[in-house]
Amino acid sequence: MNSPTRVRMGKQWSAYLKISEGCDHQCTFCAIPSFRGKHVSKPIESILEEAEGLAALGVKELNLIAQDSTQYGYDIYGEMRLPALLEQLSKVDGIHWIRLFYCYPSRVNRGVIEAIATTPKVCHYIDMPLQHADNAMLRAMRRPMSYEGYIKLLNDFRQAVPDVSIRTTFIVGFPGETAEHFATLERFVDEAQFDRVGVFEYSVEEGTPSADIQPRVPSRIKRERKEALMKRQQGISLACNQKWVGREIEVLVEGRAPHDTTSVVGRTFRDAPEIDGQVFVKRSAAKPGTFIRAKVTEARPYDLFAEVIR
Numbered sequence: 001m002n003s004p005t006r007v008r009m010g011k012q013w014s015a016y017l018k019i020s021e022g023c024d025h026q027c028t029f030c031a032i033p034s035f036r037g038k039h040v041s042k043p044i045e046s047i048l049e050e051a052e053g054l055a056a057l058g059v060k061e062l063n064l065i066a067q068d069s070t071q072y073g074y075d076i077y078g079e080m081r082l083p084a085l086l087e088q089l090s091k092v093d094g095i096h097w098i099r100l101f102y103c104y105p106s107r108v109n110r111g112v113i114e115a116i117a118t119t120p121k122v123c124h125y126i127d128m129p130l131q132h133a134d135n136a137m138l139r140a141m142r143r144p145m146s147y148e149g150y151i152k153l154l155n156d157f158r159q160a161v162p163d164v165s166i167r168t169t170f171i172v173g174f175p176g177e178t179a180e181h182f183a184t185l186e187r188f189v190d191e192a193q194f195d196r197v198g199v200f201e202y203s204v205e206e207g208t209p210s211a212d213i214q215p216r217v218p219s220r221i222k223r224e225r226k227e228a229l230m231k232r233q234q235g236i237s238l239a240c241n242q243k244w245v246g247r248e249i250e251v252l253v254e255g256r257a258p259h260d261t262t263s264v265v266g267r268t269f270r271d272a273p274e275i276d277g278q279v280f281v282k283r284s285a286a287k288p289g290t291f292i293r294a295k296v297t298e299a300r301p302y303d304l305f306a307e308v309i310r
């Protein structure tokens, strides 16, 4: 695969960069492999060329996307080369942040963790969809690892990268999910203490193995489970944000704060564009696309409030 990334998000300083396409996994709820095909990586040189082109256009934040970023390189180099790719990308002039999306949990190994911990410009951030945490549900979804394996992985990650911000997504209401399976997921969310969680209600993708699994979970129960899990996570996200109160943090300014001409709004390394929180920084008139330092003064479940450091 050698096609250039076409997804720009309308903000000159931030872009998505696709590093591979397709997927070799067989999650029972997902139709992507049937229409995107097997995992195909772009050669490192093409990605670098594209990153340099984006930097020349003023892009400062690269958001690396794929169906499974952690498998990067396997099809063309015979080994997974995400750490090497990150190292090369970190040398591109003008790029300030590199952010990783769609990491497959069983492939977030020591090398990937080390790369996030030590490669310049790579944000201490990971998006790692887990989908569930009950072991029977994980087997039914054909997802890797287990409740216990996930907890160990999260502990290893936080030991190596203490300020890492971890985002995951879960599916509730997968066919056969009982109240007990869901209770295990709730217990896991409490124990795992994610910074950010997205929750989706299961929906049938025709032609996937899960389309034939019974019993289906009624819509009302799916909705209730989604709301309950998100509510539970709100308190955890707030606690994660509160750890930043009183600390200094770098902010990528994205515009003027609404209804306040003396403040700007932006994101930190902890906030992916479009899906995570924002930071409102008082007494700043910094231009969009610039980086400033700020001291966090208040935390809410999704957003932070801060004052600029002069």
Ligand code: SF4
Residues within 6 Å of the ligand: 023, 024, 025, 026, 027, 030, 031, 032, 033, 067, 068, 104
């Ligand atoms: S959910 Fe993700 S990892 Fe699983 S088959 Fe679909 S694209 Fe691949």
